Amino acid sequence: MLQLVGPGEYTDGVPVHGVWSAMHDPLEPPRLLDVPATELPLACDWLGQLHRQEIDGIVVRGLFKPSVGATMSTRLHQLMDSETDDGPLLRMTGNNKRNAVNVLGHPALPTSRHPTGPPVEWYLDHSAEVSVFYEDLFDDHYEFPHVIEQLFRRLAAGRPLQLIHASDGRPFGRYSARGFAEQQGFVPHAEGMHVGGPVVESMSDDIDLDTLFSMFAVVSAPDAGGELVVYRGAWQGLRGRSDQLPQDLHNYPHVVLPLQPGDFIVFAAGRLVHEVRPVVGERMRWTVGAFGAFSKSEDHAVYWA
Numbered sequence: 111m112l113q114l115v116g117p118g119e120y121t122d123g124v125p126v127h128g129v130w131s132a133m134h135d136p137l138e139p140p141r142l143l144d145v146p147a148t149e150l151p152l153a154c155d156w157l158g159q160l161h162r163q164e165i166d167g168i169v170v171r172g173l174f175k176p177s178v179g180a181t182m183s184t185r186l187h188q189l190m191d192s193e194t195d196d197g198p199l200l201r202m203t204g205n206n207k208r209n210a211v212n213v214l215g216h217p218a219l220p221t222s223r224h225p226t227g228p229p230v231e232w233y234l235d236h237s238a239e240v241s242v243f244y245e246d247l248f249d250d251h252y253e254f255p256h257v258i259e260q261l262f263r264r265l266a267a268g269r270p271l272q273l274i275h276a277s278d279g280r281p282f283g284r285y286s287a288r289g290f291a292e293q294q295g296f297v298p299h300a301e302g303m304h305v306g307g308p309v310v311e312s313m314s315d316d317i318d319l320d321t322l323f324s325m326f327a328v329v330s331a332p333d334a335g336g337e338l339v340v341y342r343g344a345w346q347g348l349r350g351r352s353d354q355l356p357q358d359l360h361n362y363p364h365v366v367l368p369l370q371p372g373d374f375i376v377f378a379a380g381r382l383v384h385e386v387r388p389v390v391g392e393r394m395r396w397t398v399g400a401f402g403a404f405s406k407s408e409d410h411a412v413y414w415a
């Protein structure tokens with residue numbers, strides 16, 4: 111059964127149902143559609159609704175079997191020990207545990223290594239270097255990028271989702287795998303605060319960066335903690351301004367999402383403040399994800415890592 115999540119928090123993993131008016135009151139918590147993969151309609155335009163800000167996100171439960179996630183997280187653990195000429199393959203993105211993850215891939219957005227985002231050439235070279243590891247990660251029976259592109263088309267009334275390419279034809283990074291170890295998480299932020307980096311700025315003028323979204327699949331869940339919390343109304347959407355978060359953020363309407371292996375989420379991370387609560391226990395939280403945005407013509411969307 112299709113559920114709208116909210117208001118407030120999940121209780122023991124069970125979403126609280128909400129009844130929504132046609133206009134979304136800014137004091138209501140974010141609106142997330144929550145649907146089992148087995149009950150997805152063959153075609154709908156939920157991503158169009160996300161684009162028009164009628165909803166804030168879509169959670170698809172059980173997109174792949176937990177056993178697929180278990181295989182992927184074993185491989186990711188093995189890759190954590192690999193070295194490249196440039197240092198360890200999986201790097202820490204932040205400089206303290208509360209705001210850091212181990213990442214396979216090179217985010218186009220700021221990290222501790224590139225506080226204003228990586229230079230374009232560096233990003234393209236390093237993304238090509240790590241792309242071979244993804245071929246190993248998603249085995250022959252589970253072609254992850256293909257599954258996501260198909261899912262997107264289905265949720266977006268047929269609109270295609272296309273990987274971004276640089277003007278010389280080189281592909282952007284496709285995905286990054288993010289491993290949150292004990293105590294690691296992300297402090298509250300909205301992706302729209304960081305869109306000024308060189309890689310994002312190099313994107314075609316046809317892309318509407320005010321429609322930025324995040325999407326990721328959950329590969330493994332921690333014993334506790336690691337929930338995604340999405341807030342409403344806490345940021346005015348001033349691009350590139352990261353100093354605007356209210357002190358009393360936790361009083362803002364929000365949803366807390368415990369996510370399980372096999373779940374997939376796409377949400378308006380560009381305009382909505384969100385955080386990942388610190389992971390509790392030894393089991394890592396692994397996700398594989400990317401960022402996306404709609405074209406100005408609204409007839410397709412693009413993604414990159």
Ligand SMILES: O=C(O)CCC(=O)C(=O)O
Pocket residue numbers: 296301324325326337338379384385386397399
């Ligand atoms: O891993 C998560 O739950 C969220 C990561 C994040 O900040 C994003 O995808 O925008």
